[in-house]
Amino acid sequence: MGTPYVLILFYSKHGSIAEMAKHIARGVNSVGGIEAKVRQVPNVSETCEATTPEIPDEGSPYATLDELAECSGLALGSPSYFGTIAAPLKHFIDQTSMLWLTGRLIDKPACGFTSASSMHGGHEQCLHSMMTPLLHHGMVWTGLPYNNKALLSTTAGGTPYGASHLASNTDEHQLTNDEKSLCEAQGKRIAEMAIKLAK
Numbered sequence: 001m002g003t004p005y006v007l008i009l010f011y012s013k014h015g016s017i018a019e020m021a022k023h024i025a026r027g028v029n030s031v032g033g034i035e036a037k038v039r040q041v042p043n044v045s046e047t048c049e050a051t052t053p054e055i056p057d058e059g060s061p062y063a064t065l066d067e068l069a070e071c072s073g074l075a076l077g078s079p080s081y082f083g084t085i086a087a088p089l090k091h092f093i094d095q096t097s098m099l100w101l102t103g104r105l106i107d108k109p110a111c112g113f114t115s116a117s118s119m120h121g122g123h124e125q126c127l128h129s130m131m132t133p134l135l136h137h138g139m140v141w142t143g144l145p146y147n148n149k150a151l152l153s154t155t156a157g158g159t160p161y162g163a164s165h166l167a168s169n170t171d172e173h174q175l176t177n178d179e180k181s182l183c184e185a186q187g188k189r190i191a192e193m194a195i196k197l198a199k
């Protein structure tokens with residue numbers, strides 16, 4: 001059996017979520033005995049099922065259902081689209097019926113991270129919408145507790161429900177220091193929870 005891993009599974013069209021994923025991975029990899037596996041999902045076509053090359057032109061490799069089944073913990077990342085999960089990530093989740101039927105994800109820790117272009121445009125709501133399917137899978141939701149001081153000082157993203165990024169600046173992918181610190185705290189926490197729950 002290989003090293004246990006936290007799957008960082010995301011969709012990112014313009015790069016903010018991909019940037020957050022790097023900082024979450026850094027947090028995961030700061031914990032001994034577990035590592036980050038960073039995977040994206042492909043976009044979906046507007047008219048029919050898209051066929052994509054197995055290896056994306058850029059960014060992380062595409063996730064497989066086996067990688068989700070085998071993970072010790074999950075960090076799910078989606079841009080906030082009308083306050084909820086972006087369709088490509090929802091499409092991937094909607095292919096997980098077999099994992100639900102076999103209970104493969106029960107008792108594994110999960111967390112969410114999101115990015116939205118307006119301050120009150122759905123950070124919390126999107127994180128809550130990610131929680132729903134993962135609770136159906138029996139996963140244990142882990143938020144971000146307030147001993148992370150950046151939750152009190154942030155003037156951009158960051159919520160107790162999960163890390164978030166406010167993508168309204170000129171360089172919309174650039175995270176603030178507080179946002180980076182909360183992403184790293186989220187990665188560290190999900191890794192520590194994965195180790196605790198595996199015992």
Ligand SMILES: Cc1cc2nc3c(=O)[nH]c(=O)nc-3n(C[C@H](O)[C@H](O)[C@H](O)COP(=O)(O)O)c2cc1C
Pocket residue numbers: 011012013014015016017018079080081082083084115116117118119120121122167
């Ligand atoms: C279809 C669509 C819907 C969106 N809905 C919202 C929204 O409800 N609230 C918001 O603040 N931003 C919204 N946005 C902006 C994205 O959430 C934001 O640009 C995000 O940072 C994109 O992440 P990415 O750079 O990883 O693709 C929307 C963008 C698109 C394309």
